Amino acid sequence: MTRPLSALDRAAYALFSRRADARRHERDRDRYRGAGVEIAFDVFVARLHALAWLLAALAAPTAAVLVPVALVPAPDAVSAVPAVVVRGGVGVLAAALAHRSTTTLGGRYLAWRARARRIGIQRTLPGAVRYLRALSTGTDDRRTMLAKVAENDDAYGATAEAAGAVLAKAELTGSLNEGLRLVARDTPSQDTLAPFLMKFREHATQGPEELSRYLRMESRMLGHRQARERERASGFLELVAELFVVLLVLPALLVVVLSVMSVLTPSLNQPIGPPLGGVTPRAMIVYGAAVFVAAVGALAAAVVVSLRPVAVTPSYERPPGVVESFATALSNPASAAVVAVPFAASAAVVAWATGGSLLVAATLGYVAYAVPVGVVATRRARRDDAKDRELKDFVHAVSGHVSLGRPFPDAVARVADEVDLGPLDGDVADLAFAAGLTSTDGDLRTAALDRFVARVGTPLSEQTMRLVTGALDAGSDTETVFETLQTEVGRLHHEKQSMRDEMLVYAAVGWTTAILVVGIVVAVNLYVLDSFAQLSAVSTPGTGFVLDPDAVDVAREHRRFYVVTQATMLASGWFAGAASRGTYDALLHSGLLVAFAYVVFSLGGLL
Numbered sequence: 001m002t003r004p005l006s007a008l009d010r011a012a013y014a015l016f017s018r019r020a021d022a023r024r025h026e027r028d029r030d031r032y033r034g035a036g037v038e039i040a041f042d043v044f045v046a047r048l049h050a051l052a053w054l055l056a057a058l059a060a061p062t063a064a065v066l067v068p069v070a071l072v073p074a075p076d077a078v079s080a081v082p083a084v085v086v087r088g089g090v091g092v093l094a095a096a097l098a099h100r101s102t103t104t105l106g107g108r109y110l111a112w113r114a115r116a117r118r119i120g121i122q123r124t125l126p127g128a129v130r131y132l133r134a135l136s137t138g139t140d141d142r143r144t145m146l147a148k149v150a151e152n153d154d155a156y157g158a159t160a161e162a163a164g165a166v167l168a169k170a171e172l173t174g175s176l177n178e179g180l181r182l183v184a185r186d187t188p189s190q191d192t193l194a195p196f197l198m199k200f201r202e203h204a205t206q207g208p209e210e211l212s213r214y215l216r217m218e219s220r221m222l223g224h225r226q227a228r229e230r231e232r233a234s235g236f237l238e239l240v241a242e243l244f245v246v247l248l249v250l251p252a253l254l255v256v257v258l259s260v261m262s263v264l265t266p267s268l269n270q271p272i273g274p275p276l277g278g279v280t281p282r283a284m285i286v287y288g289a290a291v292f293v294a295a296v297g298a299l300a301a302a303v304v305v306s307l308r309p310v311a312v313t314p315s316y317e318r319p320p321g322v323v324e325s326f327a328t329a330l331s332n333p334a335s336a337a338v339v340a341v342p343f344a345a346s347a348a349v350v351a352w353a354t355g356g357s358l359l360v361a362a363t364l365g366y367v368a369y370a371v372p373v374g375v376v377a378t379r380r381a382r383r384d385d386a387k388d389r390e391l392k393d394f395v396h397a398v399s400g401h402v403s404l405g406r407p408f409p410d411a412v413a414r415v416a417d418e419v420d421l422g423p424l425d426g427d428v429a430d431l432a433f434a435a436g437l438t439s440t441d442g443d444l445r446t447a448a449l450d451r452f453v454a455r456v457g458t459p460l461s462e463q464t465m466r467l468v469t470g471a472l473d474a475g476s477d478t479e480t481v482f483e484t485l486q487t488e489v490g491r492l493h494h495e496k497q498s499m500r501d502e503m504l505v506y507a508a509v510g511w512t513t514a515i516l517v518v519g520i521v522v523a524v525n526l527y528v529l530d531s532f533a534q535l536s537a538v539s540t541p542g543t544g545f546v547l548d549p550d551a552v553d554v555a556r557e558h559r560r561f562y563v564v565t566q567a568t569m570l571a572s573g574w575f576a577g578a579a580s581r582g583t584y585d586a587l588l589h590s591g592l593l594v595a596f597a598y599v600v601f602s603l604g605g606l607l
Helices: 007-021 023-035 041-065 083-136 142-151 153-173 176-186 193-204 208-264 281-307 322-327 333-353 358-403 408-418 422-437 442-456 459-473 478-527 529-536 554-580 583-603
Strands: none
Touching: 007 023, 007 041, 023 041, 023 083, 023 176, 041 083, 083 142, 083 153, 083 193, 083 208, 083 459, 083 478, 142 153, 142 459, 153 176, 153 193, 153 459, 176 193, 193 208, 208 281, 208 478, 281 554, 322 333, 333 358, 358 408, 358 422, 358 459, 358 478, 358 554, 358 583, 408 422, 422 442, 442 459, 459 478, 478 554, 478 583, 554 583
């Protein structure tokens, strides 16, 4: 069902919808099919052009006002180009650039979405095919098999979404084959998912044995392909890390260079004028550099997180209710992220009330928020790592008993009695008890397995034990199910450990970059700024070398260097934490680096 358009959408559609048929958007239309955007293509194009014209209208006057003073002819200068013409030309150029950039980025947005979906499918399709193979031993109903995959969106992500799209199109067209064809046509994964869907349709018509044989072969081929993709992703991360270091060090060096130029170029310290008041070009560049550094860090962290396999990036949900959130604040990072807010705000207020500047208060507030949340996440991650190690042994032991012909409840009970599983002992004992009570009831058995997954609470358990539930519900052979499960658990655990080892290098890159920037900035503050201040105070009229005595204000320069440094600490910490374990580790690393820079600046008397 199509959602009705809002008033703004209707206005944009009336003005710009015809642009969707323009030749310049032909490539965007192809990208749109694979991007999975929920709105119609002509509505998307209308919104894009409306936004482009709005930004152009804002960019023109802004750029005209912010033209550097050095570029505008002085009133008493002999020039063929009046100042108003220069500013007007810059405004027109800025408007054209804003419009063109916006429409271009709209097309790139579609390409990015399509690429993200393609990467998601490449990551999750091998596991989904192994799941389909386990399902095929119990049923040859293609709708049931695809529905089981679609239900496991936590494990199979973009592939589960594609399976749901097949079922939705099949319901609309009345034919599952037509649904498979349409999704294969529109998917951005033309080299993996599209041929798989068509071959799946072909082999399913030849009987369950042929389908199971095909799925077994396909799962092996996709597994090899996934290993090659992981190697390529590792190479891409190396490039990201190198670019990250360059983009973080350059702004700090830019601020140092500006400190020198301010002595020789007084216009950098001259206020721009209305509407920006007393803001100087140099201040804009310095604080702009800080914003740029933070943006680079956020983007680099997002890229790193996007390249991490699903099993390596944990996600946590906060329980409903304030009491529950406080009760789980020491074990659940999502709860800690909420509970820490008033604590961090109190720390910032106390710092400001006791005489600290707003910068110091913001620094301490961020540290008071990020570090506790990060510590909780680290403790939880270590506990989850221990459980995942034992989960691999648990699945291996259960698979051994099942292969000997023992029923699933009996196999779990024997493992609970005979094998020491450390932090997983209590969860396995609970599963053994529940499985013994529900051996003849499929729904209760499913509930017992779901309870086990919830108790373990790790991404690996979510991705693997759901396979048992779905396959056994479909009537699949138990031995085949656990053989597939054993392969899946081993693969995911190995992938998690390998990725963890590889990412530690990039975490070290983030810390090294941060410490390098702190060293550069502190050295400049302690040994160079005073010399600049003395140099700017020198004035020798009549020699042609007169310097601005107010070019270097030591206290002001310390503040600006501190802002740029802390922005670099944030960026480096986000990158290092994202490489280490993900979003919550990004908080911990950035909080520790921000605290480190604050301590260094405080001990050096630079605050």
